Amino acid sequence: MAVFVLDKRKRPLMPCSEKRARLLLERGRARVHRLVPFTIRLVDRTVEESVLQPMRIKLDPGSKTTGVALVRESEEVDGETGEVREVRKAAHVVFLAELSHRGQAIREALTARRAFRRRRRSANLRYRACRFANRRKPKGWLAPSLRHRVETTLSWVNRLCRWVPVTAISQELARFDTQAMQNPEISGVDYQRGSLFGYEVREYLLEKWKRKCAYCDAQDVPLEIDHIHPRSKGGSHRVSNLALACRTCNQKKGNRDVAAFLARDPQRLARIEAQAQAPLGDASAVNSTRWALYAALKGTGLPVEVGTGGRTKFNRVRFGIPKTHALDAVCVGHVEAVYGWSVPTLGIQCTGRGSHQRTRLTKYGFPRGYLTRRKRHFGFQTGDVVRAVVTTGRKMGTYVGRVAIRASGRFNLQTRNGLVQGIHHRFCTLIQRADGYGYAWNRTAFVKGEAGTGAACAAALSLSVLKGGVSRAI
Incomplete structure (x- = not known):
């Protein structure tokens, strides 16, 4: 390389x-x-x-x-x-x-913060003026979880x-026409955006079904698009009614409904029905x-x-x-x-560069304890890649990984083999400063x-x- x-x-x-x-x-x-x-x-x-x-x-x-x-x-x-x-x-x-993006983590953090604020306001624990009516989103605005990807x-x-x-x-x-994926026959004023259905939908199905047969989990074989509920019995071309099947399973299933085909395997039937209804969130994000x-x-x-x-x-x-x-x-x-x-x-x-939040929260959103006000202690900060050579004690050995600092001087070290706790700062040597990413x-x-x-x-x-x-x- x-x-x-x-x-x-x-x-x-x-x-x-x-x-x-x-x-x-x-x-x-x-x-x-x-x-x-x-x-x-x-x-x-x-x-x-x-x-x-x-x-x-x-x-x-x-x-x-x-x-x-x-x-x-x-x-x-x-x-x-x-x-x-x-x-x-x-x-x-x-x-x-x-x-690897952390958009989902950002979304969950914002959702939790919104829930905490809503609860505090509804319980009249602290007054705060409503701000939902004084904000204007500029053209091209993206949610924080989406802006993070860009x-x-x-x-x-x-x-x-x-x-x-x-x-x-x-x-x-890449373009995913979610309207056509849900209903290929949509037209007129109901049609919003997008123009792709064939090749791009096949790519979406390959990702959705993990590139293997939905009925026998066969991999590295030619896969065909199968209607979970057959067209001859009222099924549609919606993407939620499409699955991937190898030729053997596709021919064996024929025009039978998936419930009849998997009557002897209820666990697989439940998994297929749940996976078929998976949302189009990934396609919408792209x-x-x-x-x-x-x-x-x-x-x-x-x-x-x-x-x-x-x-x-x-x-x-x-x-x-x-x-x-x-x-x-x-x-x-x-x-x-x-x-x-x-x-x-x-x-x-x-991994992010840390948090402005200086406390941990309970499940109700109340502060629990306090974090250190300083970002760096003894020349190290959380996220630095260090090499620790411990010469004495039960943790004797050499460790390399990302450090989580403590004001006490005893750090936690995340290595490829797991978490090592209580490593004194005098044993640590800096290899690379934290830059918000893990490698x-x-x-x-x-x-x-x-x-x-x-x-x-x-x-x-x-x-x-x-x-x-x-x-x-x-």
């Missing part, structure tokens, strides 16, 4: 290989600038002395997870004229990431632009944020290419690439060839025999520059 490189003035250069980064560090020509994603800073080179190549950020926005891919665009030499012409359609994968995606685009010489952006402008994200990306000043979800799936199937959020991002837009896609994927979890490397995208020894994740390189080594998940 590539390592990000900055010049001596912290301007982005072309990424390099792990081997080259290790040699530069050993020879004193570079310094470690950032641990995750692993970035080095050269001490003897500037941008003017380097050759840069076209780099493109590709995004596959989702309601819960956004796929991010950084690809290098190749150049092709004309065999007749010998001229070099740019070919955007050939993508060499440099970096993959999956950004802002975090844009934040990582800006970060990559600081570490890599990005020249263009590609975005999947619809609400797609144009806001597009406008935000245009604000970066870089050319933005858009593609449909149908083209993304077409490219993925054509190249034989597995289904992941990050690899979907690689296939966004007009692509004719993909090289080096079998690299580790960096999992980025939005973990994921190797599920590897294909045996294709990755090779050179595809070890950049975290492995960071181990070699830290004495004693650290964990791969932080």
Whole structure:
């Protein structure tokens, strides 16, 4: 996997290989600038002395997870004229990431706060003037849980632009026509928005039913769309009446109702009926944020290419690439060839930067205890990645993870193996400051025999520059 490189003035250069980064560090020509994603800073080179190549950020926005891919665009030499012409359609994968949003957590926190306020006002515990009538929502307003998806995606685009010489952006402008999905025959004034039904609805069903047969849980087989309640017996084309079935189950079920087909398996019948009525919240979230994200990306000043979800799936199937959020991002837009896609994927979890709330609350919304008024103690703050070498006591050992500070000086450490409590601050060494995200490397995208020894994740390189080594998940 590539390592990000900055010049001596912290301007982005072309990424390099792990081997080259290790040699530069050993020879004193570079310094470690950032641990995750692993970035080095050269001490003897500037941008003017380097050759840069076209780099493109590709995004596959989702309601819960956004796929991010950084690809290098190749150049092709004309065999007749010998001229070099740019070919955007050939993508060499440099970096993959999956950004997990916390929109649901934000929504639940706002719901709880609203409930607490409502209860306090109704019980006349504290007077507060009503504010529901003095607020005006501007055009394009998004709920905080939806605005979070746009802002975090844009934040990582800006970060990559600081570490890599990005020249263009590609975005999947997925559209889900929820009206047509619920009722394909809708028309006239009842029809609100959207124009897609066929290919995009199939993508929605694949996500809804976890890409497996609803009746036998078969995976990695061709799946067909089945009507839970047959059309011959009054069933409709609504998306809540559609399920995925393998050919064997589809033929065995025939035109029977699902209740008759699964009469001997009531548990599966109840699960299918409950899952069939799942809301379209994810599709609505994507619809609400797609144009806001597009406008935000245009604000970066870089050319933005858009593609449909149908083209993304077409490219993925054509190249034989597995289904992941990050690899979907690689296939966004007009692509004719993909090289080096079998690299580790960096999992980025939005954790937030803390809370303004300085108390814990009871289930009724009343304060319970008080939190420390200071954000930092003994040089650490909650969310920092630290390495703790405990030399005495029952907790003797080496731990690496995210720290939760305490005013007493005894911190809690969240490692990949669990929570370790009561680690004294004198045993802790700072590795990376808290930035509102948690990181973990994921190797599920590897294909045996294709990755090779050179595809070890950049975290492995960071181990070699830290004495004693650290964990791969932080």
